[in-house]
Amino acid sequence: MPPLMYIGRFAPSPTGLLHFGSLVAAVGSWLCARHAGGQWLVRVEDIDPPREVAGSAQAILAALASFGLQADGPVVYQSQRIQAYEAAFASLKARRVAFPCWCSRADLALRGGMHRDGICVAAPDPDRPPAWRVRTPDRDIAFDDALQGPQRQHLRDEAGDFVIRRVEGFFAYQLACVVDDAWQGVTEVVRGSDLLDSTARQIWLQEELGLPTPRYVHLPLALDGDGRKLSKSDQAHPVDPLDPLPALRQALAFLGVPPSLRAATPAALLAHALAAFEPQKMPHCSARSAA
Structure with a gap:
């Protein structure tokens, strides 16, 4: 090849x-x-x-x-x-990697300012849409940056369950970026x-x-x-x-x-x-x- x-x-x-x-x-x-x-x-x-x-x-x-x-x-x-992001989002939802979250900033402050463990502590609210987060694993992600050298981040502890679709319905940078780069x-x-x-x-x-x-x-x-x-x-x-x-x-x-x-x-x-x-x-x- x-x-x-x-x-x-x-x-x-x-x-x-x-x-x-x-x-x-x-x-x-x-x-x-x-x-x-x-x-x-x-x-x-x-x-x-x-x-x-x-x-x-x-x-x-x-x-x-x-x-x-x-x-x-x-x-x-x-x-x-947008249709490409919808398809990726649907895939993550179907495999329960993505989950709805109604946590407020106050809720997150009680958890150290970061969402972890893939569980929304707020009760579902039918009167307002949720944000959608992904359940991040308890593992390190390591990669070699060609200029900055070896990098390592513990995803659960350092990134937490991050948002891929915001409350307003807009897709987040992280999801759109990887879909389009591919x-x-x-x-x-x-x-x-x-x-x-x-x-x-x-x-x-x-x-x-x-x-x-x-x-x-x-x-x-x-x-x-x-x-x-x-x-x-x-x-x-x-x-x-x-x-x-x-x-x-x-x-x-x-x-x-x-x-x-x-x-x-x-x-x-x-x-x-x-x-x-x-x-x-x-x-x-x-x-x-x-x-």
């Missing part, structure tokens, strides 16, 4: 404009895919309408294009994939290390749903002057798609790639960076950003 083609992806949430931290993740995933001679896909994770900012999906896609980051295929929108054939997930804690849950869901497990690479985070992660929720300054070269050079330097000062276009700068790129030389630790 020939080896699988490398398929990577960048999966932004449309909750604001593209900021420097997201640009680092996009560039890092693009470099890894191109270095491997593979494909780079873009998926818009728009399944949380209360947090979505109108027009931000289109603005993010336009910004990626201005930075020379072109996807190898049509953009996938998770809002158009459907798109993603072989390596390159993303920020703020999502490292999600990986054990996703590997376990992949096992439960009979889905393949990709490799994982968790990039260092770009921090602000106070040492906090740059994020749209903290009103991080968006990058300027009308003047892409300064932010693109900074993102490459952040990833340990020596950028060319002579490159006059994003395409030329990315081509120069790709020729010099060595994945194993990317930094491991998060750092303050000059952006």
Whole structure:
């Protein structure tokens, strides 16, 4: 059998404009895919309408294009994939891996803030819909991150019975992410290390749903002057798609790639960076950003 083609992806949430931290993740995933001679896909994770900012999906896609980051295929929108999540959800329910939960925040506070043991302590309430959780096993999930090294998480104690469908009916990130990574054939997930804690849950869901497990690479985070992660929720300054070269050079330097000062276009700068790129030389630790 020939080896699988490398398929990577960048999966932004449309909750604001593209900021420097997201640009680092996009560039890092693009470099890894191109270095491997593979494909780079873009998926818009728009399944949380209360947090979505109108027009931000289109603005993010336009910004990626201005930075020379072109996807190898049509953009996938998770809002158009609900039937696939319904099918995965039905499978988990049929095998009693998923269960309804009416626990309030006060109920969870009495249990140390985390739901465990697959038992909802609140009485079923016919007047309000439940959240749906999964019964996590009493076991360790171990994996090797290509950049952060060996990882291990005890699922029951550290993740607990996590939500896969919210009270409002929206599917949670953990379930939608694993369903779509498998459907798109993603072989390596390159993303920020703020999502490292999600990986054990996703590997376990992949096992439960009979889905393949990709490799994982968790990039260092770009921090602000106070040492906090740059994020749209903290009103991080968006990058300027009308003047892409300064932010693109900074993102490459952040990833340990020596950028060319002579490159006059994003395409030329990315081509120069790709020729010099060595994945194993990317930094491991998060750092303050000059952006």
